[in-house]
Amino acid sequence: MALTSDDALPSRLYQYHDLSRPGRPSTRSGISHYIFRRQFIASCAALAIVSVAALALLTLVTTPTQLQSFLTAAPVTEVEDAQSYLLGPPTQSLRDNLRNDTKYITSWLNAGWTNDVMTIGNLLYLALITERVPIVPSFIPSHIGPEAPTLPFGHVFDVPRLSKALRIPVLEWDQVKDVNSSSLDELGCWAVWPIVEQGAPPRDSSLIPKLNLDLSYTRAPDWVKLTAPDINDKHVSLWSLARLAYPEARETAISQPPDPSPQHQVSLPPDDHLLCYDYLYYTAVTSAWEWNWDYSPVWRFVGKHMHWNATLEKLADEHARRAMNISDGEPTPPFISIHMRHGDFRIYCNEFSDDQCFVPLPAVARRVAEVQQELFDKKGINVSHVIMTSDERDPNWWAEVRKYGWTWVDYAAERTVEKYGRWYPVLLDAILQSRGAGFVGTEYSTMSLLALRRVQDWDDGAVRMAKWGRPGADDH
Known part of the structure; x- marks a missing residue:
């Protein structure tokens, strides 16, 4: 039996008070420039070592299981201040704050608070394996009461410590777009939920109107499902979703036209600059309900680094x-x-x-x-x-x-x-x-x-x- 809801403690609404927030540094170098200038010299110097290591790896990785284990390893990069991966302070339109030399990834929440924490863990793991900068959503009060405010991720978790541990920048939506913006942003996203919940529309989230987004969804391909089609399970493969971040798989995956967005009625293909998925709670690397096991790649490479504020x-x-x-x-x-x-x-x-x-x-x-x-x-x-x-x-x-x-x-x-x-x-x-x-x-x-x-x-x-x-x- 697998259950997915959280404990609710109903009580009176009050605005949260002054938990610390990470500062906003002023540097603006892009991730691709950063990686290039720090890795070029090191890669040249290490060429011989890499060649030997590659030969050893081919010797060691001899079975599909071993190869799969190797592929779950998080990429290692250094990280500058997260704010440098945006053009500046929060803007009215999200497009006005995204760097042209950086690719991003995001998703939405709608599963109850603890499950939303796990969803963000899945998002961050996907950011690691696609080498994109994650934009983390705020928590929604689905199990607390709709009148309660959304809660920024950094009010709960130590984002600078997490970013340092993952060796990638971690952005939050309130750093990207002004929370009081009246600008409606059109965005094309992948719809994952209809693949595993037959007949269902893309998974909705109360965050979408709060962020003033007009989303056009494209159904993800059936091959993103983690298990065989005849198995009744809702999980999709994180590595299959990662394929959609790259041109070759993306081109072949778009098999039907996008659905029109609800407000402007625009039909947009999944965005490549800001890659987005409707729902990432039911995702895994090797097996369903993977968080239940100590080998869970998302827990090992992401979740255990999500320490409290x-x-x-x-x-x-x-x-x-x-x-x-x-x-x-x-x-x-x-x-x-x-x-x-x-x-x-x-x-x-x-x-x-x-x-x-x-x-x-x-x-x-x-x-x-x-x-x-x-x-x-x-x-x-x-x-x-x-x-x-x-x-x-x-x-x-x-x-x-x-x-x-x-x-x-x-x-x-x-x-x-x-x-x-x-x-x-x-x-x-x-x-x-x-x-x-x-x-x-x-x-x-x-x-x-x-x-x-x-x-x-x-x-x-x-x-x-x-x-x-x-x-x-x-x-x-």
Whole structure:
């Protein structure tokens, strides 16, 4: 069973406050010029070494599996300040800010916040393998409430650190086009969603009218689908999508005329300067639901480098310390984080009641004990603090949580929404989950999945996923 929605924490709308944003440098050198002048001398000097390495590679890469593994490696380049890949500050029309010597790539969001984070990871991976500059969309409040504002990617994640790790510039839409622009930009894009969801139109997103875009879609070729046509799966191949970034595949892929745009009724082929796709959540390199596995290329080369904005992380630490009653001056102790998702998962419980369907707290406690033991065996630390995160609203359930000696962040008592905005309980929960020395999550939840990956790779933590859906599902 594969589930794709996120936890929702409904609360009152307030505008987000002053999280740090990356600065806007003044240099303007293009990516192609930059790479040329830094690589020309080095490539000449290394010619003999490259020849030997190529011979060794041909010897080592002897099977399709090995070749595929080699091809998933992210390209290595150096990076200048991201703003230098635009002509200047945000403009009324996006075309007025794109450099002629640089090619770009973008997509839209419409999958719930955690899944949108994964979608951006897929977009960045696609940017790596197509050697294009990504323009990252803002997060939309699809699981928080339509009246909440969109949230720029850089308000949540450390973009300069990410750019440095990926060795490519990472741009955001609010750097490219004025958020208050009245200029309607026409743009041709590839429609991926109709390939895997028969009869569906291109995937819509509330970002498109906010960016004041008039999109004309061309149906992507059937060969972008990851699996055979007779297999009922929604995933498309990232490497097949990458083929559409290059002239030869692009020319043969356009088999039918573009659909007219909704406003100006213009029919435009997919843009080559700003390559765009309607939807990138259901994408993978080798197999469906690839993020579930530790070999996931997108996680390994992109996702693990998506660290939190430092200001937001500091705010999460302050909330955690108050929840654990840590005195000023004392260090924040290690803790085990839990994510028990209930909420919309109830639709999958079928004939079972909540207490039969969801992971019972004694089973959660057993998983916590396993994590505590592993942390002691592996690192020699005794972790007694436990922080629960959940979308459960039943006060009796929370009273039972308290009986185990566990704690949680009381966002109502903290007045977090009133102080910072409606996004913040979800964001702070995600950060707290990732900061645990150990983690216990809910199987099939993508929010739990990303927390598990972060705890494993960022802190070499101990992790468990608790099973649910029927009585005794997590018995072991």
